[in-house]
Amino acid sequence: MNRPEPAAFHTVAESEQKPVVLTGDRTTGPLHLGHYLGSLKNRLMLQESHDQFVMLADAQALTDNMNDPARVRENVLAVAMDYLAIGLDPEKTTICLQSALPALSELSMLYLNLVTVARLERNPTIKEEIRLRGFERDIPAGFLCYPAAQAADITAFRATVVPVGEDQLPMIEQTNEIVRRINRQTGVTLLPEAAPMLSRIRRLPGIDGRAKMSKSLGNAIALSASPQDISHAVKMMFTDPDHLRVSDPGKVEGNVVFTYLDAFDPDQEAVAALKSHYRRGGLGDGTVKARLEALLQAELAPIRERRAAFETDPEKVRAIVAAGTRRAQKITQETLDMVKSALGLFCL
Structure with a gap:
């Protein structure tokens, strides 16, 4: 099968006026002030200047919550309601469900062939999260492989901007390593590298003085707090x-x-x-x-x-997420087809 000519490849950022930004949250509980200050307020500004995708990261949440999938499922709409409550506009920001984007899983599988276990284990973010969760060597494979999955998320939308905390910078670097590997192998600038966007406030501490405000630590103030x-x-x-x-x-x-x-x-x-x-x-x-x-x-x-x-009309929230997910499905599938074709893989 012949590969398309380089000119046939294009990114969303090149074909649309606005640069693309991808962000999101694990659906393990309602969002709190740490999220609000660290990322949500930025998203309100970004939706005016960027083509913004916000992902309900339920698949990623399962990497360390597979023993309680109900918790992840029940918080999908809860997090979506938090997004809408702070002012994200579904006409400007595409809110989508990660697990309903099959192209992400296939891209993750491809990318896992481009990284080694040793490289995954050296990722400082993963090392710290493993320590915090006390996994030692009992690490869920999905958790260890998350950097490749995140690379799939970012590249599937051809995002050029990713708002992150400072502790997530190694994840962006690993994404860009995969992007450079793909671009070298295909001989074209197929995928764009992503630039991190750091918040002015790097991290809001918990009310107990711990360095991190966290739902699991019980030291957070929820956005929905009475x-x-x-x-x-x-x-x-x-x-x-x-x-x-x-x-x-x-x-x-x-x-x-x-x-x-x-x-x-x-x-x-x-x-x-x-x-x-x-x-x-x-x-x-x-x-x-x-x-x-x-x-x-x-x-x-x-x-x-x-x-x-929004709590009185959950079906409206569900419809907003469904519409955003349909748009995201189209874009991510286009990226998957583009990558497979450029790599010379068999496509039906």
């Missing part, structure tokens, strides 16, 4: 354990309340004044927490209200 939940979470926030009396000087560094004020308070001059006052003493934790709670209540109230409206 006013009572928000109030309780702020009251429980880690501050300075040595700040025992209002008159005591306090530490701002590592103080979760001030970290959140840095992230959410639009009046940074006032925050700077509060920090100075706290450092010299005379400012109680309760006063600072009250300011933060007021900000979070105002930020989350409209999101919670919009989400409640």
